[in-house]
Amino acid sequence: MTSTTADGNVLAGTELELLDAYWRAANYLSAGQIYLLDNPLLREPLRPEHIKPRLLGHWGTSPGLNFCYAHLNRVIKARDLDMIYVMGPGHGGPSAVANAWLEGTYSEVYPLVSRDATGMRRLFRQFSFPGGVPSHVAPETPGSIHEGGELGYSLAHAYGAAFDNPDLVVACIVGDGEAETGPLAASWHSTKFVDPVHDGAVLPILHLNGYKIANPAVLARIPEDELVRLFEGYGHAPIVVSGDDPAVMHGQMAVALDRALDEIGRIQQAARDVGATDRPRWPMIILRTPKGWTGPKEVDGLPVEGTWRSHQVPLPGVRENPAHLAELESWLRSYGPDELFDEDGRPSAALRGLAPAGERRMSANPHANGGLLLRPLELPDPRTYAVPTDKPGTVTAEATRVLGDYLRDVVAANPRTFRIMGPDETASNRLGAVFEVTDRVFAGETLDTDEHLARAGRVMEVLSEHLCQGWLEGYLLTGRHGLFNSYEAFIHIVDAMFNQHAKWLKVTRDLPWRRPIASLNYLLSSHVWRQDHNGFTHQDPGFLDVVLNKKAEIVRVYLPPDANTLLSVGDHCLRSQDYVNVVVAGKQPAPVWLPMEEAVAHCTRGIGIWEWASHSPRPPHSADHVGDGSADPDVVLACAGDVPTLETLAAADLLRRFFPELRVRVVNVVDLMRLQPVEEHPHGLSDTEFDALFTTDKPIIFAFHGYPYLIHRLAYRRAGHGNLHVRGYKEEGTTTTPFDMVMLNDLDRFHLVMDVIDRVPSLGGRVAHVRQRMVDERLRLRAYTREHGEDAPEIRDWTWPY
Template identity: 45%
Template structure:
């Protein structure tokens, strides 16, 4: 038609600059007649059924087997879904059981007894993947419910989700399928995860790094990932990078990554080609694993990768309104968007659905014919949707008694040094169920005691390989997070330590995971798994040497925004409290745990016994720093975080000298969630308990490690908030001294003391007489400290000595 552009299904590539010899690195197989006639017939019927259901789910709410001419009333009011990637996905699986059954993987399972999971990167391809949910029956009623319930109010989501049996990755936010897969196979020596990576997802930075994941997999102790790159050429409205690359370019790319490449592109012979390719890939995996497990590992083994080239939306409408559909971006979402109102598009839909000949695939009762089901594994526990690794594999950790690693009260100790000693014990007690995923910061964060018990598991370094290390250290927060997710969802427990400022890199990944966890908790057949555990250190309060770029506590707010049943934020004030907290978090299930603390030596305020009680309570009055043990105070000073709590204690000591008539109560909060309004979080204090801790009516000054607005949000809903003042990180910083960072952000002892005098003067008439004079003097002391720092380039020697009372 005039003015319209016809898109070619497979745009011709420009002449490659790479030599033809590059193709010698891709694997060539004789695939003609690879399958028997019966196997081939079953595969083709399976694929037709898969594609039919995928298409029907997008459009139909009635007449799901197209037993008559469909009408406008048979079409859903809203047409949602992404058809374009479904045909590629449905070559692997189909919605025909109470759980996913994946065609060619199932053939391997039946043939070899393969232990496998399936991870789907293109989550938008859900119509091909979403299954009969467990409550659906394998009959016409179940088929109708499956098709009509897709992506409608009261139905089930358009993405892979926690309600999909066998799923350990949603795929809504692209880029993480591969790293999740590598995490899933760690310490699962017999498991193979087949991971489909769409060519759109392959454009993301996280995927680009995750290709290196196999370099952290020891084939002697862990399973394998089989990546399948689905190149269909287009995303929403543009070609993909991979879709414009010819075979030599793709072969060169993946050869450089360290893979053996097998390209599958003969659409007419796709079932034979794919079957042969997957058999080859499995044989290569077994070869690598057998060598490693016999004590003769292959030096830098080349793992297999399959490149599947198919036209976008294969099998769907070819042309509509003069524009190509199949093989173009028009097939990406709903290829017939006007089927509800357009006679032309409704007729095209009828033709399209009937082309699969559903009457040959299903009986009149909606039951799949035997040929379609003949590739389903007979052993229930082998079926991909019922693999226990995906929903019922949690192994509790054996956590050593944390008191063994405590520091003596009254000394100074790094929280991270103490935690490192505990983690060393955890590694020793759990050699196959615990890993640390760290972005190259383990030693910097002073957790290196772990390395006394375990090496890093970096297989690409010949000198380091084969040691079975519990530490995965790679400078990609995305890859660490993805591996942690896969490792956790398949039953184990992990820890993600990081510089505070850079945890925000994986904020949306964490949020996506929490949504999956929320749905898992609401899915009856899914059992709890371990928690995601984040250890946030190298905090802004001691990142003065690295400067402003390393000063950012914003990840706290990201966790606070999660569903309250999932979110836990802890700021233990000293090493002993941190040990108690870490021990708890490693044993907890289904949470997102964030622990924030210092790696620098700081005072050990509490004995192990008192630390235990403090952590159980989440907050307590620190009598040793309070006037008359906190009884009848004029003002309440609250520390939340290691260094800012130190400043509160220092302020209390300063006030004993500068305003001895002021009655101060010092409170430490280590469980941030207790502050939230009554009933808003499982840990929140009742209003009565809140008042007993903070008084019903006295001024309260919070010295908080994070952004003040976070604390304001938590406290919203508490009565009498006009008496509350809050200081925290103000987005002020530079390369300066540690104490100057406190001054810059108004969290220093002088700022706390000044706030205490202002608040205490409201109810203490004796103090009120001289309040202005004393506050002015304290501010003068602060200015003198800054003058000293700028003149000498450092803090005074005794600045961080433990205050005495």
């Protein structure tokens, strides 16, 4: 298929008139939401009191969105299509709400907003009004899977929705402002990851209306032949629809959609029935219309339609300016509301008949409310994959490699509802076992030297974290499950996307008609403490700080200390719904501290005293007794994260050797949210529980995976917070050895012992020689790394000795 311009007209006269009437009705409802507080059908002359006191919303993109929606409804009915609509332009809310109301879905979901004059008044009043609905294509809007508040993600979401949905067509409207973003630019390459046999299709519609808020859109200002070549270079077959005459444009758009859908059908049939394996050129539509089309052409002597002035509110001074009020009334009446809506304010019978029925309505499609389609994963028993251990720390394992065996069997048991996304790091993060049962998705050219590439793989790798995140969000929002694995430092690239998804989940919690979806699961490996080879640029644990800004009922952060606890946490996260789960785990060989049954119990608690690692003084007549930590401690050693746990236990060993009379309690934290008060987070501890673990009057030396202040932020209300001293990453790093990394940040075992000496009054000055020895050990071991290029054997080979 080659790029073409859509000419001609496949619409009969009456069909054309009805389609145009539907478009006019949607435009009227869109403009009415921005302006009208009352008099929704203009049954009386428009007066200032009918106008909202604060005019908010965006008109400029709405007519184009409505134009596409009306035409998509036509082909849905004609072809009985299963289709959803993703609106990329940032402020398409008026259009989305208008069309959901026209189709009747809005009134089904919100009965008070009935499909009549009373409901229309409420529809208009609520938009961008206190206590109402926002101006974006928000979760409150039926049919939406994409907020659109932050630009760049629509196309990735659309492809995520299409994966493993072979009968679904996702129409995605890409705004020309949005098209300038990096995530959207990468998203055009999604065609290289579509399997025409098992996946559905995405129909991108690039909507060029010329302007953003105040500046011209880049793609709207390049010559058409250059624009077409750009998208042909991406691997698409563009069809151009361009103009401003509605009658001509309706004909062009009808032809374009028929051509595009015929080609999608041909591609899928060739792959499914004939076995074609060549990567197809998927069709797309380039739609060029005036910004603010059908709105005021000129205001106060300045051009509006087709310019940036139509972006938000074309007539801003309506309440105060009688001329603007008259222009608004003339504009609204130009759509012919008297013929579009009957005496009761309902859409006319002819318009109601144009909308698809039932779940074929894009605003009622169950794929846009993915929880309706969600089915639990078939998950193996994580205990099957446990690393056997009889004594803490004597067995080593690569935690993520162990999890990889578990994920391999998850993939095998759920061949169409589970995918792993990652930026070329699945094998690097030691999850390579999954390639025993699946491949990486790739529809491009393959070579004999390639490994594990196939059109139908379950692992999706592309070196764009934005694209991985967007695909996974679209996949989850339409009722499936997945995992995003990444290097810890570079997950920051999707900070803003995480924010938007967390906000979506927060809002949907209060919408009973939105059914829960599978959680968004992050596995962050190659983390800060074992990026000793890549250096400072790869050393950043700050994603946890971003996550903790979100609502407590949405986010979960887990720091499993070993392979068996990672298995337990991973299984839990894949079973959960409506959360964002962040799991941080190392991939390097590390001690296994807990047998599986204890690991499950510890992860279920989320926090606990490790009695075997704690120490009470040997009572008289019991020379072989090492204590269990149950006595009131002199100091609490707390830890969260695999490397901090290792250093804490090594410090506990040193304290036991140097100060056998010191009562030491070791507390390990898996679920970071347990540190918050129960009033702040559903996983939080009550003050009584927290004080029982940490005491209210004893020093707490906390070794933490991330930035130290995060622990203070979580625990600042606790009675013992003044005794809390946190060690963590303090932005010191380089290319060096693992132990030198912890020494650079004062998280090493010797510095933890020094912290205890400095903060336990009973030790006093008599331990100055031990403190000096700790300082000397740090100097000696750093010198060793500089001479030998590796950590000293006594560090590298240390194991728990008791």
